Amino acid sequence: xxxxxxxxxxxxxxxxxxxxxxxxxxxxxxxxxxxxxxxxxxxxxxxxxxxxxxxxxxxxxxxxxxxxxxxxxxxxxxxxxxxxxxxxxxxxxxxxxxxxxxxxxxxxxxxxxxxxxxxxxxxxxxxxxxxxxxxxxxxxxxxxxxxxxx
Numbered sequence: 001x002x003x004x005x006x007x008x009x010x011x012x013x014x015x016x017x018x019x020x021x022x023x024x025x026x027x028x029x030x031x032x033x034x035x036x037x038x039x040x041x042x043x044x045x046x047x048x049x050x051x052x053x054x055x056x057x058x059x060x061x062x063x064x065x066x067x068x069x070x071x072x073x074x075x076x077x078x079x080x081x082x083x084x085x086x087x088x089x090x091x092x093x094x095x096x097x098x099x100x101x102x103x104x105x106x107x108x109x110x111x112x113x114x115x116x117x118x119x120x121x122x123x124x125x126x127x128x129x130x131x132x133x134x135x136x137x138x139x140x141x142x143x144x145x146x147x148x149x150x
Contacts, residue, residue, distance in 0.1 A: 025062070025069065027073070032069070032073065033069075035078060036065070036068050036072055038078070039068050039072075039078055039081055039082065040052060040054035040064070040065055040068055041054045041055075041095075042082075042094065042095050042096060043082075043085060043093055043095065044093050044094065044095045045058055045060065045061040045064075046064075046089065046092070046093065047059075047061065048061070052095055053065050053068075064085065064093075067084075067085065068081055068085075071084055082094070091103070
């Protein structure tokens with residue numbers, strides 16, 4: 001049963017990815033088409049946000065796929081196509097953010113927050129731990145003895 005469900009999930013993923021690309025978008029040159037698919041797989045669908053334009057059925061993703069192919073046919077390199085789209089839509093269009101000074105917070109925020117969380121949990125656990133019982137004082141022992149005699 002698990003294999004059947006896994007097979008259905010795989011078939012669904014394959015058909016949705018295949019349905020995203022319309023036949024009229026495919027370039028006749030297989031080399032350019034391969035480059036277009038490679039570039040498109042690294043570009044974010046601005047509607048779906050966590051999906052590449054290669055896998056998205058959104059109209060904007062279709063428009064971006066067409067732009068990628070038009071730029072390649074015009075003779076742009078892969079980097080020039082990406083730069084064109086970043087200039088037009090911002091760095092958010094890239095699925096993998098660039099490593100630069102202005103994006104440094106994106107790269108270091110997660111490890112810093114993870115470390116801060118671990119430290120907070122460690123401190124919280126240490127504060128909740130009951131203190132080890134200490135010996136009783138002579139006065140407390142005398143009070144206990146009086147209570148026992150009464």
